[in-house]
Each structure stands twice: as C-alpha cells, then as structure tokens.
Amino acid sequence: MKKSKVIDISKATFISVCVILLALIGLSVLLTYLVPRGEFALADGVPDYRSYISRPDLSGIPVWKGLLAPFLILGSGDGLSLIMLSVFLLIVSGSFQVLIDSHGISRLVSGLAGQLGKNRRALVLVLALVFMVFGSFFGLFEETLPMVPLVLMFCLGVGYDGFTGFLVSVGSACLGFAAGITNPFTVVLASGLIGTSVTSGILFRCLVFAVMFGLDAAFLLRHLKRIERDPRRSPTFEADERRRAELQELPKEAESRRLTACTLGLLFAAFAVTILFSLSDALRGYTVPAVAGVYLIGILLFGVLSGYRPGPTFRSFGQGIVSALPAILFILLASSVKYILTEGHVLATIAHGINGAVAGSSRLAIVYILLGIILVLEFFISSSTAKAIFVMGILSCLTVPLSRPLLVLIYLFGDGYTNLFFPTSPVLWIGLSMIGMSYGKWLKKSAPLWSGILVLTAALLALAVLLDPIR
Numbered sequence: 155m156k157k158s159k160v161i162d163i164s165k166a167t168f169i170s171v172c173v174i175l176l177a178l179i180g181l182s183v184l185l186t187y188l189v190p191r192g193e194f195a196l197a198d199g200v201p202d203y204r205s206y207i208s209r210p211d212l213s214g215i216p217v218w219k220g221l222l223a224p225f226l227i228l229g230s231g232d233g234l235s236l237i238m239l240s241v242f243l244l245i246v247s248g249s250f251q252v253l254i255d256s257h258g259i260s261r262l263v264s265g266l267a268g269q270l271g272k273n274r275r276a277l278v279l280v281l282a283l284v285f286m287v288f289g290s291f292f293g294l295f296e297e298t299l300p301m302v303p304l305v306l307m308f309c310l311g312v313g314y315d316g317f318t319g320f321l322v323s324v325g326s327a328c329l330g331f332a333a334g335i336t337n338p339f340t341v342v343l344a345s346g347l348i349g350t351s352v353t354s355g356i357l358f359r360c361l362v363f364a365v366m367f368g369l370d371a372a373f374l375l376r377h378l379k380r381i382e383r384d385p386r387r388s389p390t391f392e393a394d395e396r397r398r399a400e401l402q403e404l405p406k407e408a409e410s411r412r413l414t415a416c417t418l419g420l421l422f423a424a425f426a427v428t429i430l431f432s433l434s435d436a437l438r439g440y441t442v443p444a445v446a447g448v449y450l451i452g453i454l455l456f457g458v459l460s461g462y463r464p465g466p467t468f469r470s471f472g473q474g475i476v477s478a479l480p481a482i483l484f485i486l487l488a489s490s491v492k493y494i495l496t497e498g499h500v501l502a503t504i505a506h507g508i509n510g511a512v513a514g515s516s517r518l519a520i521v522y523i524l525l526g527i528i529l530v531l532e533f534f535i536s537s538s539t540a541k542a543i544f545v546m547g548i549l550s551c552l553t554v555p556l557s558r559p560l561l562v563l564i565y566l567f568g569d570g571y572t573n574l575f576f577p578t579s580p581v582l583w584i585g586l587s588m589i590g591m592s593y594g595k596w597l598k599k600s601a602p603l604w605s606g607i608l609v610l611t612a613a614l615l616a617l618a619v620l621l622d623p624i625r
Contacts, residue, residue, distance in 0.1 A: 175487035290336070310398055
C-alpha cells in the first residue's frame with residue numbers, strides 16, 4: 155500500500171493549480187498596462203493616502219519581471235514573511251511525516267478515538283468551536299496548519315473523513331478569524347489604524363461569531379449525516395482509505411506507550427508556544443518561527459526518546475520536506491499577484507478610485523460598495539496585516555456617514571472569509587493538499603457554505619447599518 159504523505163499533491167492537481175496561478179500572474183501583468191498608473195505621496199516614508207499622484211510616465215511591469223515574480227518577491231517587503239512561512243511548512247511537513255511513519259500519530263489517535271468516539275458528532279462540533287475561538291480571539295489561521303494532520307487522523311479514527319478534519323480545523327479557524335472578536339491581526343490592528351477602541355462594536359461582533367458558528371455547525375452536521383449513510387460520498391474517500399489502514403498498523407504495546415507520550419508531548423509543546431506567543435503583543439509576530447523551532451527541536455528529541463531510530467527519523471523528515479516542495483511553489487505563485495500590481499504601480503490607482511465609487515450613495519449601498527472593493531483587494535493581497543494598513547488608511551480618509559466600528563466590521567467581512575475561497579490564498583492550497591482534495595472539488599462541495607456566508611454577511615451588515623449611531 156502507498157505510504158501516506160502529510161502533503162499529497164497528485165500530478166494532475168499540481169498541473170491544474172500551476173495553470174490557474176500562472177493565468178492569474180499573466181492577468182496581473184496585463185492589468186499593469188491597462189490600468190492607469192499612479193502612486194501615493196510619502197510622508198516621512200509612509201504612504202499618504204490623501205495624496206494620489208498620477209504617473210502616466212511609468213510603464214507596465216516588464217513581462218520578464220512578471221515571469222520571475224515568484225523569485226523576485228523574496229527580495230520584496232513580503233519576502234521575509236514568505237520565507238518564514240515556507241520554512242515553517244517544510245519543518246512541520248517533515249515533522250509530521252516522522253510522526254506518521256513511526257505510528258506515533260496512529261497510536262495517539264486510536265487511544266483518543268477509543269475514549270471519546272462515543273459522542274463523535276458533539277466532539278466534532280466542540281473541536282470546530284475551539285478552532286473558531288482560536289481564530290476569533292487570537293487570530294490563529296495559518297498557525298493551525300500543523301494541527302490538520304492530527305485532526306484529520308482523529309476524524310478518521312472516530313469514523314469520519316479527511317474533509318471533516320479540514321472543515322473542523324482550518325475551515326473553522328478561518329470563520330473565527332473573519333468573525334473576529336479580539337483578533338489582533340484584523341480587529342486590533344484595524345481599530346488602531348482608524349482610531350477607534352477595540353471594545354467598540356464588540357457586542358455586535360459576538361453576535362456575528364454566534365451566527366457564523368451556527369452556520370459552521372449546520373454545514374458540518376449536514377456533511378456528517380451524508381457520510382454516515384454512505385462513506386463513499388466523502389470527497390476524500392480514496393485518500394482516507396490509505397490513512398485508515400495506517401491506523402490499524404500499531405506498534406507493540408510497550409513501544410506504543412512511549413510513542414504516545416512523545417507524540418503528545420511534542421504536540422502539546424507546539425500548541426502551548428502558539429497560544430503563549432499569540433497572547434503577547436511583543437511576541438505575536440514571532441509565532442510562526444517559534445512554532446517551527448519547537449517542531450524542529452522536538453522531532454529530534456522524539457527520535458531519541460521514542461525509540462524510533464535516527465536513520466528512519468531523518469529519512470522520514472526528508473520525505474516530508476520533499477512532499478511539501480510543490481506547496482512552496484504554490485505559495486510563491488499565489489503571492490506574486492500582489493507583487494506584480496505593486497511593481498506595476500496600479501494598486502494605488504485602484505485605491506484612489508474608492509472615494510469616487512462611494513460618492514452620492516445611500517448608507518447601505520456604501521457598505522456594500524466598500525465590501526466589494528475590499529473583496530477585490532483581498533483577491534490580490536492575501537496578507538491581513540498588509541491589507542489592514544493599506545485599506546484602513548484609506549477608509550480613515552473617507553467622508554462617509556458610517557461609524558468607525560462599522561468600517562472595521564466591513565473590513566473583517568471582506569478580509570477573512572475569502573481566505574478559503576480565493577485561489578490566491580496560500581493557506582487554502584496547503585490545507586487542501588494535506589487532505590488530497592482539488593480546488594475545483596472544494597468549491598463544489600463547499601458551495602452551500604459560501605451561499606450561507608454571502609446571505610448572512612449581507613443581512614448582518616444591513617442590521618449593523620440599522621443599529622449604527624451615525625445617520
């Protein structure tokens with residue numbers, strides 16, 4: 155039987171993803187010639203969004219620069235974060251490959267499933283709520299990727315599928331991230347940039363969180379009922395069959411206890427560091443490298459303490475790294491779109507058009523127009539921090555009859571949910587590759603979820619406008 159990989163990308167999926175992302179890169183290069191070019195004036199080295207300068211003297215980005223954008227971006231302002239994300243993915247993929255090959259994951263999951271599997275539906279919903287809380291309060295999204303293999307295997311252990319594991323972990327974290335209550339990367343940052351308190355509008359954001367958890371739970375239960383009746387209706391059925399077989403290949407009891415303890419210790423250490431760093435303003439920006447360091451050191455100790463020999467440990471770690479390389483390429487390709495538009499001097503022009511787009515509209519129309527504009531920017535700029543600085547700087551300059559907490563809410567809705575929809579989201583590609591699911595199949599299977607998000611977002615924004623103190 156073919157050995158399971160942490161990141162399993164088929165040739166067909168690899169080719170289709172590359173075609174989609176290369177097409178987006180080509181479209182971005184074309185836009186730098188079609189859209190008028192301009193830039194914002196600088197004030198003490200910081201863009202002044204009130205001062206737009208048309209630059210018809212500038213030309214579109216050279217084609218060769220567009221083709222090399224996946225490499226050139228590493229030298230840009232986003233380069234360091236992309237390098238850290240890539241290294242993080244390589245280390246985590248290598249570490250989990252060791253845990254899978256040593257049967258540490260299998261043993262841990264089997265033990266948990268045996269103890270907790272009796273109330274499996276309720277357990278799945280509780281896990282989804284926990285990940286939503288992580289996203290909403292602590293801003294954890296890409297940091298939840300290391301938990302996907304464990305949650306995936308646990309869902310298999312209690313009789314569900316890899317698709318459930320993805321929805322419970324990354325999917326729920328994304329919904330929580332978008333329904334942010336104290337999310338430091340969106341709520342806190344955006345509130346500070348626009349000059350309002352984090353506590354302003356917090357009760358309404360709690361309502362948003364509750365509504366979105368209800369949607370998440372309803373979609374999960376619908377899926378669970380379908381695969382309970384017929385497991386073959388799972389979109390990840392074939393990949394799951396291989397993983398289920400591995401759950402049966404458990405080591406001897408004496409070895410199992412040591413493997414379980416070492417596996418649990420490593421996962422707990424990584425989880426603890428993630429939460430502790432996320433709670434600290436001073437350390438929050440170092441969460442990803444800190445967790446990567448825990449896995450790198452931890453997997454070396456795992457090989458010593460668990461009895462899994464050094465030779466197999468390094469071979470498994472290397473195989474995990476190799477399996478992650480295509481995902482690294484996806485990250486670089488998806489991130490190149492923003493680089494091209496920035497280098498081509500068209501993002502400033504797009505931003506400058508926002509004031510004109512909302513002039514003379516009703517309050518509700520302004521809300522929806524701003525949401526649409528943020529969604530367009532989200533397609534090209536997936537980084538929440540970078541986009542918050544960019545978007546909130548613009549929104550702070552608008553003369554619209556909307557309160558600042560409402561503007562923050564609009565930004566939250568436009569920024570978060572599409573992280574699991576737009577093909578320019580690196581986390582989406584990584585997560586799907588972990589469960590062996592194509593982008594097209596994901597869009598098809600998640601269509602009811604996105605329909606619900608669209609309807610609820612429109613309704614919640616209408617309610618927010620109704621309750622907004624500014625008239």
